[in-house]
Amino acid sequence: MVSFLTSPSINHTWLPNASTQLGLYRYGQFRRNIPFIVRSEHVPSTSTSSCEDTPGRRQLLAMGATLSPWLFFSQQTLTFAAETKKGFLPVTDKKDGYTFVYPFGWQEVVVEGQDKVFKDVIEPLESVSVNMIPTAKQDIRDFGPPQEVAETLIKKVLASPSQKTKLIEATEHDVDGKAYYTIEFIAQAPNYTRHALSAVCIGNGKFYTLTTGANERRWEKMKDRLKTVVDSFQIFNV
Known part of the structure; x- marks a missing residue:
């Protein structure tokens, strides 16, 4: 049985900070109580790296591929071979080792x-x-199967205890030999219902969580874009 409360590596780092999780229920509050800064620019200074003119790059260009500036890392064994989809912008954090x-x-x-x-x-x-x-x-599988991990995360981290939650689906997939769990769930508050997707993975000595979502009334319009976001999440060694 998965237990985040009894895990020494999580007990003093994650759950006490659960109130700052942006997964669901803080959207109605963080604009009032948590200071934030809206930035007009889109490209973080730490989020890009230059593309090298390698044979592999030239081959992809000859095949008509659209290459993002962060597609190749000269000192990383990992190569991101996915194109940036139209209508989306890439983020790559080389310090913490993730991209989406x-x-x-x-x-x-x-x-x-x-x-x-x-x-x-x-x-x-x-x-x-x-x-x-x-x-x-x-x-991530060390914590248990997808369904069990998903239920624990929704109950203790991704939603407020006062919200009514429903787990829709929890699945596992593999990217370059690393296991990811993807979670789809709904959380109902008194004044809104949010349909959310989360991806969780372990690497670099860290438990990574990416969460995206939309108001339930806009889910049908947004679901494909949100699935693109969650499916794009990958971590790499740093």
Whole structure:
């Protein structure tokens, strides 16, 4: 049985800070109680690296591929071979070792307790956030199967205890030999219902969580874009 409360690597780092998680229920409050800064620029200074003119790059160009500036890392064994989809912007954090894309037009905001946050300034429930905590575990599967981990995360981290939650699906997939769990769930508050997706993975001695979502009334319109965001999340060795 998975237990985050009894895990020495999480007990004193994650759960006490659960109130700062942006996964769901803080959207109605962080604009009032947590200071944040809206940045007009889209490209973080730590989020890009130059492309090298390698044979592999030239081959991809000859095949008509669209290469993002962060596609290749000269000192990393990992090569990102995915194209940046139209209508999305890439984020790569070389210090903490993760990458994902978010919809064009979302603004970066700074929120206490979160490593990266991008959101729609008109629809505040439409956002993506990344959080990390230290862990001694080596694999997400060490915490248990997807369903069990998902239920624990939703109950203790991703939603407020006062919210009514429903786990829709929890699945596992593999990217370059690393296991990821993807969670789809709904959280109902008195004044809104949010449909959310989370991806969790372990690497670099950290437990990574990416969460994105939208108001339930806009889910059908946003679901494909949100699935692109969660599916794009990858971590790499640093």
